[in-house]
Each structure stands twice: as structure tokens, then as C-alpha cells.
Amino acid sequence: NSKVIQTPRYLVKGQGQKAKMRCIPEKGHPVVFWYQQNKNNEFKFLINFQNQEVLQQIDMTEKRFSAECPSNSPCSLEIQSSEAGDSALYLCASSLTNSDYTFGSGTRLLVI
Amino acid sequence: GDSVTQKQGQVTLSEDDFLFINCTYSTTTYPTLLWYVQYLGQGPQLLLKVTTANNKGISRGFEATYDKGTTSFHLQKASVQESDSAVYFCALGMSNYNVLYFGSGTKLTVEP
Numbered sequence A: 001n002s003k004v005i006q007t008p009r010y011l012v013k014g015q016g017q018k019a020k021m022r023c024i025p026e027k028g029h030p031v032v033f034w035y036q037q038n039k040n041n042e043f044k045f046l047i048n049f050q051n052q053e054v055l056q057q058i059d060m061t062e063k064r065f066s067a068e069c070p071s072n073s074p075c076s077l078e079i080q081s082s083e084a085g086d087s088a089l090y091l092c093a094s095s096l097t098n099s100d101y102t103f104g105s106g107t108r109l110l111v112i
Numbered sequence B: 001g002d003s004v005t006q007k008q009g010q011v012t013l014s015e016d017d018f019l020f021i022n023c024t025y026s027t028t029t030y031p032t033l034l035w036y037v038q039y040l041g042q043g044p045q046l047l048l049k050v051t052t053a054n055n056k057g058i059s060r061g062f063e064a065t066y067d068k069g070t071t072s073f074h075l076q077k078a079s080v081q082e083s084d085s086a087v088y089f090c091a092l093g094m095s096n097y098n099v100l101y102f103g104s105g106t107k108l109t110v111e112p
Helices: A059-064
Strands: A005-007 A010-013 A019-024 A031-037 A043-050 A053-057 A065-068 A075-079 A088-095 A107-111 B003-005 B010-014 B019-021 B024-026 B032-038 B045-051 B056-059 B062-067 B072-077 B086-093 B100-102 B106-111
Touching: A005 A088, A010 A019, A019 A088, A019 A107, A031 A075, A043 A065, A043 A075, A043 B100, A059 A065, A075 A088, B003 B086, B003 B100, B010 B019, B019 B106, B024 B072, B032 B062, B032 B072, B045 B056, B045 B062, B045 B072, B072 B086
Parallel strands: A010 A107, B010 B106
Antiparallel strands: A005 A019, A019 A075, A031 A043, A031 A088, A043 A053, A065 A075, A088 A107, B003 B024, B019 B072, B032 B045, B032 B086, B056 B062, B062 B072, B086 B100, B086 B106
């Protein structure tokens, strides 16, 4: 049982629709990451936060994705206008300040 | 740039066989080297972590040894069980905001 809780487990959206997923990090973990895992098992780092502030994000995330990690609320990742190529497993992970991530079970997005 | 390579996409073994999965990496800094295991329908779980200081990690019967000379980080287990069937990823943990670089994964199938 993961200590990082991701909802929903599955998400189906039409192209152009917004897709939003949420993550509750492990208690006491100040750093939160979002990764995209495609059908070939390849991981792509999207964005990470430390105490609600963005540490680093890739170009794609800046343009079509929005993410936030407000205090006392779940973190969220939203795709503003879904594309077929966004179909993937979206994984949230949290950590202290080292490499020991705890991953959630992911949100599997299907864009049709 | 920083990268990690796993060339074995799939490995099929019988119970009690020896497991060896190769992973090589490239970086100009001192990384943390990790192995994650992902079971079907779940997020990745940390299996082992090795730093350049300790050279070896052992967990749940799995062992990983870091070889600075060949920049490799192999995973091995003396006797696999059917329950070990999963996808195994090696990862490079960088000090830059702790973003992980994942290998492409090795799908292990253990037949009874």
C-alpha cells in the first residue's frame, strides 16, 4: 500500500479536454515530483516542487500543463488541452531531500 | 549529458534461476544509483540504493554492485521466485533537485 495517494486511478478524456489528477504526498515529505510513464515504460520528468514552490520543470510542462502543490491541499497536475500523445501513466512521487522517492500507483490517462 | 542504459528489455527465467540485469550510466558528477521494481498496476518501489561511497546494496535477496571503472550498476539475485516477476528499472539520482533518470526497464518473467 503506497503512502502516496493518487486519484483518480483512471481518467478518460477527449482530445482538447482538460485532464486533472491529484496527489497526496507522503506525510512529512517536502518534495513532490510528477513523471509521465509511456506505454514503452519510458519515464519523463515533468515538474517538481519543494514546499509549494516549483524547483524545475520541462518545457512541455510550462506550455500545456499546469501543476501546483498548495499547503494543506493535494498537489495537482492538469493538462489544459489533452492530446492523444498525452495518454500515459502519470506518477506522483514524494521524498525528503534525497533520492528515496515514494511513488504513488499512478493515474492512467487515456485520451481518445 | 546524464544518462542510464538498460539493454535487456525482457528476461525469462525459471524459479531458482540466477538473475543478472545490466545497467550502465554516464555522468560527470557523483550520482546515487538506484534500482526500482514495478509490479503490474503499481508505481515503482525502491528496491536498492547504492552511493559511490558504499559500492554495494542488498535488499530482499537482491544485490547491486557499483563499478566505477566500467560505470556499471548490475542487479543480481541468486534464486528468483515467481513473485519476482515485475519490471526492474535502474535509475540515476542527481543532486540537481534530485531528479531521477530512469533506464528503459527490464521485464522479468519467472516461470514456475
